[in-house]
Structure formats: C-alpha cells, structure tokens
Amino acid sequence: MRELEELRKEIDELDKKLLDILNRRAQIVLQIRDWKIKNNYPTFDPSREKELLDRLVKENKGPLDKDAVIGIFKTIISYLRSLEKEIEVLYLGPEGSFTHQAAVKFFGEGSKFKPLLLVEDIFKSLEEGAEYAVVPIENSLEGTVGSTMDLLAITTKKVIGEVYLDVKHSLISFEDSIDKIRKVYSHPQALAQCKKWLRQNLPNVEEIPTSSTSFAAKLVKEERGSAAIASNFAANIFGLNILAENIQDFWNNKTRFLVLGREIPKPTGKDKTSIIFSVKHQAGALYRALRPLHDFGLNMTLIQSRPVPAKPFEYRFFVDFQGHIEDEKVSCALEKIKEECIDFKVLGSYPEANDF
Numbered sequence: 001m002r003e004l005e006e007l008r009k010e011i012d013e014l015d016k017k018l019l020d021i022l023n024r025r026a027q028i029v030l031q032i033r034d035w036k037i038k039n040n041y042p043t044f045d046p047s048r049e050k051e052l053l054d055r056l057v058k059e060n061k062g063p064l065d066k067d068a069v070i071g072i073f074k075t076i077i078s079y080l081r082s083l084e085k086e087i088e089v090l091y092l093g094p095e096g097s098f099t100h101q102a103a104v105k106f107f108g109e110g111s112k113f114k115p116l117l118l119v120e121d122i123f124k125s126l127e128e129g130a131e132y133a134v135v136p137i138e139n140s141l142e143g144t145v146g147s148t149m150d151l152l153a154i155t156t157k158k159v160i161g162e163v164y165l166d167v168k169h170s171l172i173s174f175e176d177s178i179d180k181i182r183k184v185y186s187h188p189q190a191l192a193q194c195k196k197w198l199r200q201n202l203p204n205v206e207e208i209p210t211s212s213t214s215f216a217a218k219l220v221k222e223e224r225g226s227a228a229i230a231s232n233f234a235a236n237i238f239g240l241n242i243l244a245e246n247i248q249d250f251w252n253n254k255t256r257f258l259v260l261g262r263e264i265p266k267p268t269g270k271d272k273t274s275i276i277f278s279v280k281h282q283a284g285a286l287y288r289a290l291r292p293l294h295d296f297g298l299n300m301t302l303i304q305s306r307p308v309p310a311k312p313f314e315y316r317f318f319v320d321f322q323g324h325i326e327d328e329k330v331s332c333a334l335e336k337i338k339e340e341c342i343d344f345k346v347l348g349s350y351p352e353a354n355d356f
C-alpha cells in the first residue's frame with residue numbers, strides 16, 4: 001500500500017508540472033492570437049497542426065503509442081485553440097453520426113460542433129457565413145457521395161482537409177444483455193452490412209430501418225428490448241451499453257470525409273489537391289485534360305464523373321491528386337489542364353491524411 005501511495009504522489013507532482021506547462025503553452029497561443037489578428041491570419045491552421053503532430057509521432061519514445069500521442073495532442077491543441085477563438089464546425093448529423101466522429105477526429109474534442117441533417121443545409125450555411133464543415137465524400141465499399149460532389153461543384157468555399165474513418169458497427173442498447181433484444185434499429189446500409197452477424201446472433205429480431213445510425217441510437221435510449229447498430233462513439237454520446245463490437249460483415253470498411261473552410265492551407269510537403277472540370281464532347285478530350293498529371297508525375301487518387309444538372313448527359317469530373325497548388329509541378333499541370341476544359345475550378349489543396 002505504501003508503494004501505491006508513493007507512486008500516486010509522483011503522478012500528482014507530474015500532473016502539477018503538466019498543468020503548469022499547459023498553461024504556459026496557452027499563454028503562447030494567446031500571443032499568437034494577437035499576432036494573427038494584426039496580420040489577418042486564420043485562427044485554425046491545419047498545415048501547422050499536421051506538421052506538429054507528425055513531428056511528435058516521430059519523436060515519441062513510448063510507452064504511449066501513435067494513436068495515444070495524436071489523441072492527447074489533438075485534444076490539447078483544440079482546447080487551447082478555443083482560447084484564441086471558438087470555431088464552430090458543422091457536420092452531417094444527427095449527433096453521434098460517423099461524420100460527427102470524423103469532425104472530432106480532425107478538429108479535436110475542444111472544438112464546438114453543430115449537426116445539420118442535410119448536406120444541402122451545410123453548404124447553404126457555409127455560403128451564409130459558417131466557417132468550417134465536415135462532409136462525407138467516399139466510402140470504400142459504396143463509392144463516392146454524389147450529393148456532396150454536386151454541392152462542391154457550386155460552393156465558394158475551399159477543401160482544407162481530409163479525414164479517414166474506419167466504419168465499425170456495434171450493437172448498442174439500454175439493455176445489458178443481448179438476450180433481451182427483440183428489435184434492432186439502424187440505417188438500411190448498416191443493417192445490410194451486418195446481415196451475417198444478425199442472422200447468426202439475433203435470427204428472430206425485427207429489423208427496423210432509420211434515417212441514420214445515430215438516430216437509431218437515440219431511439220433505443222427510450223425503448224426497452226431494443227438495440228441499435230451504430231458506432232461506439234454513438235454509444236458513448238447517448239450513454240448506451242455496447243453489447244457486441246465489430247459486427248460488420250466486411251472488415252475493411254472506411255469512409256473518407258472532406259473538411260471545408262475559407263482558406264487553402266500552406267503546403268506541408270505531403271498534400272492533396274481536388275479539382276473539378278468539364279470537357280468538350282470531342283474525341284480524346286478527357287485524355288488531354290488528364291495528360292498533364294502524367295506529364296508532371298502527379299499521382300491521381302480519385303476520379304469520378306457526375307452529371308451536370310442543367311445539361312442532360314453532360315458530365316463534370318472530380319479529380320484528386322497528390323501535390324499542392326503552390327508546388328511548381330502542380331501549378332504548371334493545372335495551367336495545361338485548364339486549357340483543355342470548359343469549366344475548371346480548384347476545390348482546394350490540403351494536408352494528406354496518412355492514416356488509412
């Protein structure tokens with residue numbers, strides 16, 4: 001017992017030092033705030049945060065692992081950043097959704113988050129002055145999210161970041177045992193993704209579709225004998241028990257989200273650029289528009305066509321590739337691409353997420 005007391009005393013002393021260091025860091029953040037106001041510089045600087053986290057991960061000697069270092073420092077940065085200015089982040093809700101989880105992963109827990117129920121509402125709010133938002137763009141099983149792409153085509157905002165998230169489903173409930181479950185609520189996609197598990201473990205339950213996994217979580221909070229298929233993140237938010245984890249039939253299910261804001265962040269040396277364009281109906285037009293990526297050695301990571309609503313059977317193309325618009329190779333390639341296009345827009349350049 002004596003030993004425990006001594007060890008805890010040591011922890012208390014370290015915590016005191018940590019608190020002191022954190023407050024010293026906060027004071028410097030406040031000085032940076034004053035500099036930013038004077039120089040009209042944005043509060044949130046995703047490139048700087050990415051560089052800082054990458055460096056800490058490299059310098060980390062353990063026993064903390066990489067995720068712990070990132071999680072702890074993201075939280076510290078976000079709470080201190082709020083001292084500079086509290087930024088509000090819109091996300092595709094409701095509360096507890098995978099997009100909510102992605103937003104917290106990108107901005108850190110100390111930020112302020114606001115759910116909106118439609119991607120259309122998010123883009124509208126951004127045009128009306130909201131500063132930041134997180135929207136889903138592609139899923140590794142389902143492909144791209146058309147509604148997000150169509151709104152990106154007309155937004156005046158910029159893509160300032162990307163986040164990848166493992167989409168893992170859990171069975172969550174107010175009940176404490178799987179034997180008490182008679183009804184399972186979830187989004188049809190999630191019910192479909194957990195079909196095998198449901199057949200094996202809950203063959204006789206009623207499956208009820210909902211508009212989202214997090215709405216299902218909200219519903220089951222009020223109803224005995226029911227469970228939702230949703231994330232552990234949603235279980236946490238709604239105070240529900242996790243009855244089974246990782247129940248999805250496909251293990252490698254990931255979603256990529258885009259972060260929207262006002263200003264394109266500075267290059268970090270490992271960035272991505274998103275563009276959108278349309279080409280003439282001519283033989284080889286798309287080939288000529290894409291050729292500069294090859295000529296300048298730029299690696300394309302996504303290409304998707306979407307119909308142009310005002311022009312039946314005309315298409316626009318979304319392309320992501322590695323590099324930043326301030327890189328010389330990228331700016332030269334973009335000049336050449338532009339020459340081949342009818343409409344052309346840079347959606348943004350942003351630090352590449354390296355954790356998928």
Ligand SMILES: C=C(O[C@@H]1C=C(C(=O)O)C=C[C@H]1O)C(=O)O
Nearest residue numbers: 029032043044045048049077081
């Ligand atoms: C303190 C700053 O402001 C924000 C907070 C950061 C931090 O706490 O390290 C880093 C980048 C910015 O998003 C800064 O720009 O350096």
